[in-house]
Amino acid sequence: MVDDIDMPPELAEALYRQNEIDRAAAGQKAPVSGFTYKGVRLESRRAVLRELEDMKNIVEAMPELMSRRLETIWCDSNAGATYSVTVKDRLWIPDLKCAISEAVVDAIGGHNCVTLEGDAPVGMEIDPYWPGEYP
Secondary structure, eight states, rough: OOOOOOOHHHHHHHHHHHHHHHHHHSSSOSSSSSSEEEEEEETTTBBBHHHHHHHHHHHHHSOHHHHHHHHEEEEEESSSEEEEEEOOOOOOOHHHHHHHHHHHHHHHHHHHEEEEEESSSSSSEEBBBGGOOOO
């Protein structure tokens, strides 16, 4: 929950306008900002249709026994190809990190960062990886 912040009306209006500009620039919008697919909650910060489709493809690219371990995938529309993945409590296994990274690469070609959350691991990051950009 975000606390209310007192600010001058001009600042509030400017922030609102900037948010609308950022939202419009993010791409075609879906009618919802998220949905559950194969038991995994998929969310896009700005309800970007392409991001929701990409996350659905990530779940599809994972072995079923691995994708069942995921609770949520959230895409940060402000950062592009940056994801936060929450693992269901007590379902973390070390091979999951590699399975998630491989699924993202297989589904959309790469990522700028994947942060893993849950009871374990907490705050683990998968470094950016775009296969064609490495010698």
